[in-house]
Structures are given as structure tokens and as C-alpha cells.
Amino acid sequence: MSPTDSDATFAAMRAALMASYAGALATSRLSPLEALECMAAALGTIYREVADAHIDPQGCPCGWQPNELLDIVALEQSIAANAVKDEDATLFDLRSMLPVGHG
Ligand SMILES: [Zn+2]
Structure with missing residues (x-):
């Protein structure tokens, strides 16, 4: 990944997460930290799902080994x-x- 790709990917992911954070605050009674913890929990489950897809012999063939x-x-x-x-x-x-x- 080139620095330019990385910067653009970071900016896009940050914007998406900020929108999710703002939405969670607006539609729930979560405190700021609780909303961030919810986001971190979501990231953890995404890691688990991606890792499982790479452990599965029928899963992603890209070669990454969690x-x-x-x-x-x-x-x-x-x-x-x-x-x-x-x-x-x-x-x-x-x-x-x-x-x-x-x-
Ligand atoms: Zn893969």
C-alpha cells in the first residue's frame, strides 16, 4: 500500500467511524466513552470474523495468516x-x- 493509498484509506475509514460515532451519540444514551467502546468492540468482532475467514481452509486465499x-x-x-x-x-x-x- 503506498503512502497515498494509506492516507486516503485512513481518511475514509476515519470519516466513516466518525459518522457512526455521531450517529450513536445522537440515537442512544451512550456516553462518549461508551460509544467509543462500542466502536472498539465492533472492531474486535470484525477482527475475529476476518481472522476466522483466513483460518478456514475454504476461506480467503490471499495468504495472510492471523x-x-x-x-x-x-x-x-x-x-x-x-x-x-x-x-x-x-x-x-x-x-x-x-x-x-x-x-
Ligand atoms: Zn485474505
Whole structure:
């Protein structure tokens, strides 16, 4: 994926998630954090579904092999690395986190 593709994909996904977040706030009694937790829970179930499709011998033939532990750590790191304020980065010790790739 080129940086341009990645930026465009990120922008599109962010816009879709922001719309879902705004919709959830407008149509539920969820607090802001509860709405974000709901979004994170949805992402977790999407991971599970995608991983299962790649574990299934009849599933996706692209060759990606899920590694549940490392994949979920990578997802958690993506949230933390992008959510934390720069001045608080040491609280999360992001430098000690495992390197993340496409696997
Ligand atoms: Zn695949």
C-alpha cells in the first residue's frame, strides 16, 4: 500500500467511524466513552470474523495468516499510539511496544 493509498484509506475509514460515532451519540444514551467502546468492540468482532475467514481452509486465499496474540496487541497499540497526547507518551511507554507490520 503506498503512502497515498494509506492516507486516503485512513481518511475514509476515519470519516466513516466518525459518522457512526455521531450517529450513536445522537440515537442512544451512550456516553462518549461508551460509544467509543462500542466502536472498539465492533472492531474486535470484525477482527475475529476476518481472522476466522483466513483460518478456514475454504476461506480467503490471499495468504495472510492471523496471529491472534500479536494481531490484537497491534490493534491495541494502534489505538494507544494515536489516542495519547504527545506529552503523555511516556505513560504508555510506546517505545517498548513490539514492532508492528502487515505480517
Ligand atoms: Zn485474505
